[in-house]
Amino acid sequence: MFQARLTETSGLARACLHGAIRDDGALADAMRYATAGGKGMRGFLVMESARLHGVNDTRSVWPAAAIEAVHAYSLVHDDLPCMDDDDLRRGLPTVHKKWDEATAVLVGDALQTLAFELLTHDAVGAARVSLISTLAQAAGQSGMVRGQALDIAAETAPMPLGLDEIITLQAGKTGALIQWSAEAGAILASADPKPMRDYATALGLAFQIADDILDVEGDARTVGKAVGKDAGAGKATFVSLLGPQAAKTRAAELVDQACDALAPFGADAETLRDAARFVIQRDR
Amino acid sequence: MFQARLTETSGLARACLHGAIRDDGALADAMRYATAGGKGMRGFLVMESARLHGVNDTRSVWPAAAIEAVHAYSLVHDDLPCMDDDDLRRGLPTVHKKWDEATAVLVGDALQTLAFELLTHDAVGAARVSLISTLAQAAGQSGMVRGQALDIAAETAPMPLGLDEIITLQAGKTGALIQWSAEAGAILASADPKPMRDYATALGLAFQIADDILDVEGDARTVGKAVGKDAGAGKATFVSLLGPQAAKTRAAELVDQACDALAPFGADAETLRDAARFVIQRDR
Numbered sequence: 411m412f413q414a415r416l417t418e419t420s421g422l423a424r425a426c427l428h429g430a431i432r433d434d435g436a437l438a439d440a441m442r443y444a445t446a447g448g449k450g451m452r453g454f455l456v457m458e459s460a461r462l463h464g465v466n467d468t469r470s471v472w473p474a475a476a477i478e479a480v481h482a483y484s485l486v487h488d489d490l491p492c493m494d495d496d497d498l499r500r501g502l503p504t505v506h507k508k509w510d511e512a513t514a515v516l517v518g519d520a521l522q523t524l525a526f527e528l529l530t531h532d533a534v535g536a537a538r539v540s541l542i543s544t545l546a547q548a549a550g551q552s553g554m555v556r557g558q559a560l561d562i563a564a565e566t567a568p569m570p571l572g573l574d575e576i577i578t579l580q581a582g583k584t585g586a587l588i589q590w591s592a593e594a595g596a597i598l599a600s601a602d603p604k605p606m607r608d609y610a611t612a613l614g615l616a617f618q619i620a621d622d623i624l625d626v627e628g629d630a631r632t633v634g635k636a637v638g639k640d641a642g643a644g645k646a647t648f649v650s651l652l653g654p655q656a657a658k659t660r661a662a663e664l665v666d667q668a669c670d671a672l673a674p675f676g677a678d679a680e681t682l683r684d685a686a687r688f689v690i691q692r693d694r
Numbered sequence: 695m696f697q698a699r700l701t702e703t704s705g706l707a708r709a710c711l712h713g714a715i716r717d718d719g720a721l722a723d724a725m726r727y728a729t730a731g732g733k734g735m736r737g738f739l740v741m742e743s744a745r746l747h748g749v750n751d752t753r754s755v756w757p758a759a760a761i762e763a764v765h766a767y768s769l770v771h772d773d774l775p776c777m778d779d780d781d782l783r784r785g786l787p788t789v790h791k792k793w794d795e796a797t798a799v800l801v802g803d804a805l806q807t808l809a810f811e812l813l814t815h816d817a818v819g820a821a822r823v824s825l826i827s828t829l830a831q832a833a834g835q836s837g838m839v840r841g842q843a844l845d846i847a848a849e850t851a852p853m854p855l856g857l858d859e860i861i862t863l864q865a866g867k868t869g870a871l872i873q874w875s876a877e878a879g880a881i882l883a884s885a886d887p888k889p890m891r892d893y894a895t896a897l898g899l900a901f902q903i904a905d906d907i908l909d910v911e912g913d914a915r916t917v918g919k920a921v922g923k924d925a926g927a928g929k930a931t932f933v934s935l936l937g938p939q940a941a942k943t944r945a946a947e948l949v950d951q952a953c954d955a956l957a958p959f960g961a962d963a964e965t966l967r968d969a970a971r972f973v974i975q976r977d978r
Contacts, residue, residue, distance in 0.1 A: 432835055437843040441835065487803060492795035511776035512846050515799070519771060520839040522803065526810045527830035530823050539814050539822050546811035551716055551725065555804040559721040562796050 412684040420450025423474035447500035459595025476528040483521035501634035548586040557582025570646035585614035608671035616664035622647040696968040704734025707758035731784035743879025760812040767805035785918035832870040841866025854930035869898035892955035900948035906931040
């Protein structure tokens, strides 16, 4: 039931995104390839938080497509040999393996640009500037890119990171975009974003703990990318710091917190509660 | 006289850009480094076209800073080993030489994000969405990144490009941002952008021909980057296709065209005419 709704809604965001990629040879092919797979969780969060705030899909599908473009750009660049050096993503060769590194750099660059272009669409309405400004903050030097820079610095640091440092790193690297996604519906409706922010803060951390657990316990074929990389590299993660059992307990507590934050919306928010539960139950 | 005005005005744009880079370790240092040098021609064009349209510096300095951020991001990524593989830029080591490739990828990414954030500043006013939308088109898959993709494809093509193909490539790679810069003042003033567009189309092409001439005739120490690369790589350029003398004649004709396009503004546009003349006289 939840899976079907996730697939259907993220499909709307992906169709919008693919409609905005102009047919232009290898670059466009690689942009479509880079945005073809994945769960589409961020775009789903945008559209569900919009629905919760009474905002139509015809408006919310643009920011949903935009956040999927930003997420895809970050993965394409993160997979580069000079970054995480991954050959496999979502069960398929990464962009620099299927094409080359130059194409991967340009695909990421063009997807980021496209994200901001999507947010200027007329249908988005009066919230356009606010969404662009908050997305730039979430994606840039104080958000996602900051998290990535901390992650890279940690690889050459003399000591593995501690728990507080991992939380700061992940709040940037994965948390910032998830938070923007959940808040986007409130911003579209000019409503108070606080409940969505509290939901997203807990959700983002649960999401990352679940990712760390998948890196240890997941199956590479199901997960669709290499697993065991963090432990192999001696990298500090929630699992290495807490142990697998305490990490699972912590993730479950965070999901409860995320669900509680939606109390003001009552039963209307059940889909977003399902999303939070899904985040720690998924196998990829 | 013109040089002094260029230095002063581009300094305003750079100060605005540097003020927006948050103090955050190596990433911020490398972002400042990547935006410290250069002529600042694009930001200058934004502010001068704004002045011509009666728009205050306090408004135009934000789009001026934004276009310099986009230009700097494109240089940092273009210099990467998987792209043009340059060690020297503006007389200093490129970002991936001074730091590393991962930092260069992230610096470029963060500078692009910052550009869009700068355009959301309140001072920019009602033109914000229009400037963001047009910048995304100029920088993305139909503009600059398209030009870069064509440039990379040309390196492995069986035949050198012809003149029409070089013009298409350069219209994307360097022309699109120069055109946006010149049109930004008209957009800020809600004025007809046609005269500025005609000016910029001629100027952008003259700029690129001058760059090709510098690659053949310039001194690496003055130019601040490696010269002779295009001829060494057997790459088709305006100089290789037209010969140096005809290329200079063509550039001078284009500057005349650019100046003529400003006729509706009379003597008020003299600074922008000086800018066009400067573009083909510069030695770096």
